[in-house]
Amino acid sequence: MGALRQNFLEENHHTWRLFTCIGLHAGLIHLIINLGSVIFVGIHLEQVFGPLRTGIIYILSAFVGSLAAALFITNSPAVGSSGALFGLLGAMLSGVLRDWNVYTHKLAAISFLFFVSTINFAVGLLPYVNNFSSIGGLISGFLLGFVLLFTPEVKPLVHNKAGLYEYSTKSSVKSKLKLDRPIIRGVCLILFVVVLLGSLGAVLGGINVNQYCKWCKYIDCIPSKRWSCNDITANCETMVSNSQMTLTCMGNGNFRVFPYTNISQARMKDLCTLLC
CATH class of the missing domain: 2.20.25 (N-terminal domain of TfIIb)
Known part of the structure; x- marks a missing residue:
């Protein structure tokens, strides 16, 4: 009820499914893993960069993830709720890379990102969970992270309560962030706009990448004896x-x-x- 599907999107022109699929999950396990990861990652990002910038990345990454899912759409229902989560993961990665010298738990943050991404990408290999949405959200979040997360909200934090983004003093952070990178921000903003408008134009134009990439379907679903990755013909x-x-x-x-x-x-x- 609102998931992406080829005949609904291309034949019936249900473009509203690009928005409804963002809030859908493919079962209780997918819901628990996805929401648990979003809450944990979102806490760390809001703690350092504030809820406004985190929310913008969350929403835009979810929409770009939905567009990416539509570019590889099949005739089997697919939900794209993981795009928002991977957007936060991509933003978290770009924040760590951009301000590498500020944070003390860099390796822990990278390990955490790899662990959460691997689990959620593995879940995406099951039917109805769209991994292309995750990839689109990750790219979007990574670019938006360089655009929006250029300066942490420096404020005093209780020792050992800053999690993966722990830093020492306000003065030391400010001294390390004196050299801003406006060129990187500008380039990433341009790239994000190109990705967003290009994906939107391709979806509205009815382009299906599966016609040109026969092996891409295995990124989204691996065949098994317990389920099928073939298109569903409902009669x-x-x-x-x-x-x-x-x-x-x-x-x-x-x-x-x-x-x-x-x-x-x-x-x-x-x-x-x-x-x-």
Whole structure:
């Protein structure tokens, strides 16, 4: 109900799914891992760079991740909620690299980023979790990190309470940040705008990268005996009686009775997809 799918986006022009897929998860495990990672990473970023800049990176990375997922879209439902998380991870990485001399726990931060990214990317190899959304969000967050996270909010912190971004004194941080890098910020801003507008134009133009890259699908889903990475062909038989509607998937025989009959064709296709 709102996930990305090729026939809905290209044939029915449901562009609103680019926004709804951001808030969807492919099950309870995906939800717990994703939200837990977002909260933990977001705390560290807000602690040093403030909620405003962190929120901007979160929202823009989620949207760019959604666009990246749409560029590699298949006829199987896909959710792109991980784009926002990987945007924060990319911003955290750029913040560490940019202000390398400021923070005392550099190796711990890099190790943490690698660990969280690996777990979430592995989850993305399962069906319905779109890894291209994660890649798009990571690129977006990394570029926006260089644009927005150029100066930490220097304020006194309790010793050993600054986490991965612990620093000593206000004066030492200011002295290390005297030489700003406006050129890097400008270049990264231009690159982000190019990525955003280029991806948006390609999606609205109906470009599907899978037509030119046959092996790219294995980045998003690895075939297994327990699930299939093939496109889903949803074909259902509809039976209406009194105030009930029965949908039966012609492919696997699954059926469900719904206590209503007056629904749109798009909603009926969504329900059929869930059954099949």
